[in-house]
Amino acid sequence: MNPTKKLLVSVAAAALATTAHAADSDLLVFDYSGFEDPAFHADYVAKHGDSPEFAFFGDEEEAFQKLRSGFKTDVSHVCAGSVKKWVDSGILEPWDSSKIDAFDTLNADLVGQDILAGNEELYFVPTDFGSTAIAYNADEVPAEDVATLNVFTNPAYAGRVTLPDNVDDAYALAYLATGTTNWTDATDEQFKAASDWLRAVHPNLRTYWVDPGELAQLLATGEVLVSWAWNETLPTMAETDFPIGFAREPQEGSSLWLCGYVNLKDAPGSEDKAYDFLNAMLAPNSTVALMDAGYGQANDAGMEALGLDAQIEVGLGPIDAPVLAQLPISGEQRERQASEFEKIKAGF
Known part of the structure; x- marks a missing residue:
């Protein structure tokens, strides 16, 4: 969400899962509000004369329940943490990689080995x-203090640090801090180490931030000096001339969140147009529009064409440090992390 992340926290108050943009009725895309922007799928519009039809949801659990109850769509946007649950439910069918134009240039960290x-x-x-x-x-905050993720447990910043109220981001941080860079096969011992680390951080926190606007306010007022934050924080705060730093290369590493599209089983629309839409989202001529909205594009070819400076400016440039990509994990693992995170936030 993502991705997306901005939308994950803002669209809950937007429309429920209702059709809100009628266009090419041969394809229905179930999506977050905002992703209907024609600039995101310009090649589809050029080929078919219009955008596909869109229906919107507020959050992924709402989307999942609506699909399970019989709502028919062709493709749906979803963030990686929910994918295994959707797969296990039997509502999806796999994509054919041979029909994805950019498959060979997709970012390997985002796709998975x-x-x-x-x-x-x-x-x-x-x-x-x-x-x-x-x-x-x-x-x-001196640069040497953010050269390690242990800045979050540093008593010098007690009451001046914050984490997102988001289980995926929190555990990505905790796994990295305890030496795990691939959470898809995390052991019980690694999960316990990550959970224990989050418990150690909890007393040091000012709060768990809920949305980017809240985080910007916490930083601007000086209530918070250090945060685990999304890349949009960098350009947002820089635009206000705030002295924002964004450290993606602490010794333990940093994280990537990711969202994308799934192919619904027994979809009523055109399978060919589903691939046309996906290919348009990944086309290099969609990269700038996505970046302008705060998102990186999973197609490395498109990102590289923008140049290094443009990527660095929004906190998405290449780094020389471990990366934990928030790839899909089992429903059991995600539920275990979610349950434990709620306990930790409550002080247990």
């Missing part, structure tokens, strides 16, 4: 992503 090696079926194709790293007040 098992998919690239052909060891797993391709149920989820990443299209949009962002980074999560240490955002900090560069006037108050």
Whole structure:
């Protein structure tokens, strides 16, 4: 969400899952509000004369329940953390990688090695992503303090740090801090180490931030000096001349969140147009529009064409540090992390 992340926290108050944009009735896309922007799928419009039809949902659980109850759509946007649950429910069918024009240039960290090696079926194709790293007040926090994720347990910043109220981002941070860079096969011991680390951080926190606007306010007022934050924080705060730092290369690494599209089983519309839409989302001429909205594009070819400076400016440039990509995990693992995170936030 993502991705997307901005929308994950803002669209809950938007429309429920109702059709809101009638156009090419041969394809229905179930999506977050805002992703109907024709600039995101310009090649589809050029080929078919209009955008596909869109229906919107507020959050992924709402989308999942509506699909399970019989709502018919052709493709749906979803963030990686929910994918395994959707696959296990039987509502999806795999994509055919040979029909995806940009498959060979998709970011390997976002796709996953098992998919690239052909060891797993391709149920989820990443299209949009962002980074999560240490955002900090560069006037108050020396660079050496954010050279490690242990800045979050540093008593010098007690009451001046914050984490997102988001289980995926929180556990991505905790796994990295405890030496795990691939959470798809996390052991019980690694899960316990990550949970124990989050418990150690909890007393140091000012709060768990809920949305980017709240985080911007916490930083601007000086209540918070250090945060685990999405990349959009960098350009947002820089535009206000705030001395924002965004450390993506602490020794333990940083994270990437990702969202993309899934192919619904027994879909009523055109399968060919489903691939046309997906290919349009991944086309290099959609990269700038996605970046302008705060999202990276999963097609490396498109991102590289923008140049390094443009990527760095929004916190999405290449880094020399470990990366934990928030790839799909089992429903059991995600539920276990969610349950434990709620306990930790409550002080247990």
